[in-house]
Amino acid sequence: MIIEKIAESRFNDSVFESKVFGKNFTDHMLVATYKDGKWSEPKIMPYGPLEFSPAAMAFHYGQAIFEGMKAYKNENEEVFIFRPDKNFERFNLSAKRLSMPEVPAEIFMDGIKTIVDLDRQWVPKNYGTSLYLRPTMFATEEAVSARSSHEYMFVILMAYAPSYYEKPLSVKIADFYSRSAQGGVGFAKCAGNYAASFFPTEEAQKEGYDQVIWTDSIEHKYIEEAGTMNVWVRIGDKLLTAPTSERILNGVTRDSLLNLAKDMGLDVEVRPIEVAEMYEAYKNGQLKEVFGCGTAVVVNSYNAIGFGEERAEIGILPDEESYAVRLKTALRNIQYGLIEDPYGWRIKIEESVTA
Amino acid sequence: MIIEKIAESRFNDSVFESKVFGKNFTDHMLVATYKDGKWSEPKIMPYGPLEFSPAAMAFHYGQAIFEGMKAYKNENEEVFIFRPDKNFERFNLSAKRLSMPEVPAEIFMDGIKTIVDLDRQWVPKNYGTSLYLRPTMFATEEAVSARSSHEYMFVILMAYAPSYYEKPLSVKIADFYSRSAQGGVGFAKCAGNYAASFFPTEEAQKEGYDQVIWTDSIEHKYIEEAGTMNVWVRIGDKLLTAPTSERILNGVTRDSLLNLAKDMGLDVEVRPIEVAEMYEAYKNGQLKEVFGCGTAVVVNSYNAIGFGEERAEIGILPDEESYAVRLKTALRNIQYGLIEDPYGWRIKIEESVTA
Ligand SMILES: Cc1ncc(COP(=O)(O)O)c(C=O)c1O
Ligand SMILES: Cc1ncc(COP(=O)(O)O)c(C=O)c1O
Numbered sequence: 163m164i165i166e167k168i169a170e171s172r173f174n175d176s177v178f179e180s181k182v183f184g185k186n187f188t189d190h191m192l193v194a195t196y197k198d199g200k201w202s203e204p205k206i207m208p209y210g211p212l213e214f215s216p217a218a219m220a221f222h223y224g225q226a227i228f229e230g231m232k233a234y235k236n237e238n239e240e241v242f243i244f245r246p247d248k249n250f251e252r253f254n255l256s257a258k259r260l261s262m263p264e265v266p267a268e269i270f271m272d273g274i275k276t277i278v279d280l281d282r283q284w285v286p287k288n289y290g291t292s293l294y295l296r297p298t299m300f301a302t303e304e305a306v307s308a309r310s311s312h313e314y315m316f317v318i319l320m321a322y323a324p325s326y327y328e329k330p331l332s333v334k335i336a337d338f339y340s341r342s343a344q345g346g347v348g349f350a351k352c353a354g355n356y357a358a359s360f361f362p363t364e365e366a367q368k369e370g371y372d373q374v375i376w377t378d379s380i381e382h383k384y385i386e387e388a389g390t391m392n393v394w395v396r397i398g399d400k401l402l403t404a405p406t407s408e409r410i411l412n413g414v415t416r417d418s419l420l421n422l423a424k425d426m427g428l429d430v431e432v433r434p435i436e437v438a439e440m441y442e443a444y445k446n447g448q449l450k451e452v453f454g455c456g457t458a459v460v461v462n463s464y465n466a467i468g469f470g471e472e473r474a475e476i477g478i479l480p481d482e483e484s485y486a487v488r489l490k491t492a493l494r495n496i497q498y499g500l501i502e503d504p505y506g507w508r509i510k511i512e513e514s515v516t517a
Numbered sequence: 518m519i520i521e522k523i524a525e526s527r528f529n530d531s532v533f534e535s536k537v538f539g540k541n542f543t544d545h546m547l548v549a550t551y552k553d554g555k556w557s558e559p560k561i562m563p564y565g566p567l568e569f570s571p572a573a574m575a576f577h578y579g580q581a582i583f584e585g586m587k588a589y590k591n592e593n594e595e596v597f598i599f600r601p602d603k604n605f606e607r608f609n610l611s612a613k614r615l616s617m618p619e620v621p622a623e624i625f626m627d628g629i630k631t632i633v634d635l636d637r638q639w640v641p642k643n644y645g646t647s648l649y650l651r652p653t654m655f656a657t658e659e660a661v662s663a664r665s666s667h668e669y670m671f672v673i674l675m676a677y678a679p680s681y682y683e684k685p686l687s688v689k690i691a692d693f694y695s696r697s698a699q700g701g702v703g704f705a706k707c708a709g710n711y712a713a714s715f716f717p718t719e720e721a722q723k724e725g726y727d728q729v730i731w732t733d734s735i736e737h738k739y740i741e742e743a744g745t746m747n748v749w750v751r752i753g754d755k756l757l758t759a760p761t762s763e764r765i766l767n768g769v770t771r772d773s774l775l776n777l778a779k780d781m782g783l784d785v786e787v788r789p790i791e792v793a794e795m796y797e798a799y800k801n802g803q804l805k806e807v808f809g810c811g812t813a814v815v816v817n818s819y820n821a822i823g824f825g826e827e828r829a830e831i832g833i834l835p836d837e838e839s840y841a842v843r844l845k846t847a848l849r850n851i852q853y854g855l856i857e858d859p860y861g862w863r864i865k866i867e868e869s870v871t872a
Contacts, residue, residue: 184662191571213566216546216672221655224579224708225715230661261715296661300576306585306651306676307539308745308813310715317571321661336700343698343734345691347713353579354709358702360580360616360665379698380735390663458663 163276164205171283177322178286183458184294184321188281192273192318195302196263201316204269206277209319219301219311226300226353227256230390230457232292232323233278233511235285236499241511243295244497246274248414253297256350261310262299270297273318278511281320289498290325294458300353323458330478331454333388334371334468335437336362340379341386341409348386348409363389371468373454377437378409385435391454391462392416393435394486397443398450401430401485415455415493421505422492428485437469444474451479453486461490518631519560526638532677533641538813539649539676543636547628547673550657551618556671559624561632564674574656574666581655581708582611585745585812587647587678588633588866590640591854596866598650599852601629603769608652611705616665617654625652628673633866636675644853645680649813655708678813685833686809688743689726689823690792691717695734696741696764703741703764718744726823728809732792733764740790746809746817747771748790749841752798753805756785756840770810770848776860777847783840792824799829806834808841816845 168189177186187209194204220226229249234242250271254264274295278285285293296319301311339362342348347355359374366374373389385404387393392413395402401423406412423430443449444467452464463486467474481487495501496508523544532541542564549559575581584604589597605626609619629650633640640648651674656666694717697703702710714729721729728744740759742748747768750757756778761767778785798804799822807819818841822829836842850856851863 182662185660187572187659193571211568211570214569215566216548216653216670217542217651217674217676220576220708221581221653222583222651222708222711223715224581224710224712226576226579226712228577259716260712261719294661296572296577298571298576304542305540306649306674308711310719315571319572319661321572338700340698340700343695343701345693345695345717345734346698347709352709352712353575353577354702354707354712355579356577356663357579357581357615357707357709359663360578361614362700364616364665379700 163272164203165280166205166207168208173283177284178288178291180322181324183323186322188284188293188320190277190281192277194269194316196314196316197312201266201269204273206280214302215304217304217306219303219305222306223301223308224354225260225262225311226298227253227260227262227351228296228298228353229253229351231274231295232457232497233285233295234292234498235287237287240499241278241282241285242497242499242508243274243278243511245414245418245507246271246509248417249297252351252412256352257299259347259350260352262301262314265299265316269316275511277318277320279514282511284320284322286322289494292323294321294323296320330463330465331372332370332466332468333373333375333464334366334369335375335385336377337382337470339374341376343379344409346409349407349411351411359389366468369468371466383436383438385437385440386410388454390458391456394419394453394455395435395440395449396451396485398448399429401428402435403432404435405432413456415457415460418493418507419455419489422489423485426488426492440467441469444476449476451484451486452476460494461486518627519558520635521560521562523563528638532639533643533646535677536679538678541677543639543648543675545632545636547632549624549671551669551671552667556621556624559628561635569657570659572659572661574658574660577661578656578663579709580615580617580666581653582608582615582617582706583651583653583708584608584706586629586650587812587852588640588650589647589853590642592642595854596633596637596640597852597854597863598629598633598866600769600773600862601626601864603772604652607706607767611707612654614702614705615707617656617669620654620671624671630866632673632675634869637866639675639677641677644849647678649676649678651675685818685820686727687725687821687823688728688730688819689721689724690730690740691732692737692825694729696731698734699764701764704762704766706766714744721823724823726821738791738793740792740795741765743809745813746811749774749808749810750790750795751806751840753803754784756783757790758787759790760787768811770812770815773848773862774810774816774844777844778840781843781847795822796824799831804831806839806841807831815849816841
């Protein structure tokens with residue numbers, strides 16, 4: 163790995179006062195390029211613009227995938243990342259579906275560890291804040307021809323993540339637009355899935371909602387996922403989440419919460435959830451909690467659900483009764499290194515580069 | 518419009534001997550940028566790389582749309598473009614669905630005319646060849662946050678187009694993968710639709726086919742479109758094409774052929790086409806022609822159709838019996854300025870900039 167350090171760090175404590183997610187980039191980025199069937203040696207260099215042709219294929223045919231992870235710091239200045247193997251695995255699954263080359267562990271995993279170590283002063287210590295890590299790969303071949311590219315770039319970018327969406331969200335259940343098709347790319351973390359979701363989300367925002375809960379594109383009958391979150395529904399004391407599928411992103415947070423919920427002894431079940439079933443539970447007072455989970459938001463409760471024209475307000479439970487709060491706390495405490503991690507999820511970033 | 522001409526043209530006749538589509542770019546490109554809610558003055562400048570942040574939102578969230586058009590030259594060195602108003606309209610329809618700003622006519626339409634005029638020596642004269650025009654818009658804001666971008670770039674690129682796919686193609690009818698969902702972005706010419714199609718296409722190629730004919734994502738029962746083509750099916754002497762929908766790109770070539778077919782007195786019908794109906798017609802010898810149409814390929818006959826495991830070979834009709842050939846010839850003759858254009862489709866590019 164080539165390391166070209168920045169001449170003078172741009173770091174300054176006021177970054178941690180920002181309320182903006184994903185705009186305050188750290189000193190360095192990692193770049194590797196793929197050409198003639200092989201990857202270059204990865205290079206860590208000062209963050210900044212690079213030269214690309216406007217004919218770079220990512221701009222035209224959309225071969226672009228990414229991952230989202232976070233680095234956390236505890237009181238002892240120790241830095242951790244969370245289950246990076248899961249993101250690495252999903253990244254290469256996305257790559258395959260988008261007909262892009264796999265990125266080897268020496269670039270993705272070693273890259274993450276090295277660059278987080280190098281920019282460790284950018285990892286904030288305040289509980290709830292973190293450094294967001296963004297591995298991305300996109301097509302760079304200069305060609306306007308509808309086929310997969312022969313050249314790619316892999317980058318790792320890092321930006322400050324303040325505490326996200328602290329207040330409850332309102333979500334509209336999709337009854338017209340769809341996020342993904344059977345036989346499509348819904349399970350892949352590819353750029354096009356997000357672009358396709360913005361307009362429907364903005365339409366929902368005009369109706370007074372923050373986000374959309376996607377449903378199956380055939381009948382809009384089953385709950386799938388929301389924005390950048392997998393969804394949980396608590397009916398009575400039963401906690402439900404939809405199975406992942408070719409249409410739904412297999413979230414790392416979802417998987418972690420499933421484990422935590424089981425180990426807490428909650429009555430948790432993975433099965434398809436009908437919109438009608440949620441509505442009925444709402445009507446008879448059994449819809450106790452609905453929440454989303456994902457790396458960016460961690461866990462976020464919903465206080466209103468749009469069923470067609472009807473806006474169902476859901477009271478937010480007191481912390482001690484809320485499964486969302488219990489799960490969020492358990493997860494965060496592991497992520498921030500505050501409690502033991504019986505799962506082996508937390509990976510400590512050793513100090514080496516900067517030494 | 519700002520025009521910064523190249524110091525010395527890179528043009529040289531050998532470009533026209535290339536067999537490669539979309540790699541030989543002309544001397545100039547047009548660039549306009551969108552920021553703070555407005556478009557900059559467009560600038561025509563030498564074609565080449567520009568600086569972009571690896572955090573440019575197009576690389577992450579895929580807001581990117583494009584168009585494909587062609588410029589043709591006749592024996593008298595007159596240059597024409599074909600129905601650019603249709604591409605302009607579709608571009609802004611795509612923009613809306615992808616939550617991107619509209620591009621005004623003064624940038625898109627005037628831009629096309631000016632840059633084609635400026636690089637007119639790059640428009641080849643050989644019948645069947647042309648200059649491919651690629652207007653594109655993509656998100657450039659530097660942010661890793663899943664929402665629509667506040668900044669965009671619009672570019673027009675131009676590259677030599679040799680005579681495309683001269684031989685018949687074999688196509689597999691999709692029975693597992695899908696291109697688009699109901700309520701999705703199939704009707705938009707957005708980057709993500711293409712990225713999603715490459716892997717299924719490559720899988721079909723491993724089975725010995727060139728392309729995929731997409732079907733509805735619910736039951737794989739109805740024909741939709743193929744690669745970058747709308748599809749036509751001739752059963753007996755009836756010519757069928759599927760209606761456009763929110764899942765299918767509304768092709769300019771398709772619309773033009775529909776007009777030509779009607780005016781030729783062909784028995785043409787726009788209605789859903791079942792895969793089963795095609796298969797049955799094949800079995801009883803009535804499947805006379807299947808072909809695709811689009812700007813890049815113009816019209817391309819299919820000589821084999823994959824129905825599940827079965828490869829149905831279709832004889833290619835002699836030219837004088839083929840609707841595909843009749844339609845292709847009529848269309849091309851208008852495009853190349855060889856016959857009168859009763860439709861007002863052909864737009865002559867006046868000489869002004871270069872004068
Ligand atoms: C569409 C979508 N669903 C769900 C999630 C949650 O996945 P994870 O928990 O791995 O962050 C994300 C990512 O953040 C996402 O983009
Ligand atoms: C998916 C798709 N379908 C159909 C077509 C044909 O459209 P047009 O005739 O406007 O080129 C294209 C574009 O070339 C396309 O990309």
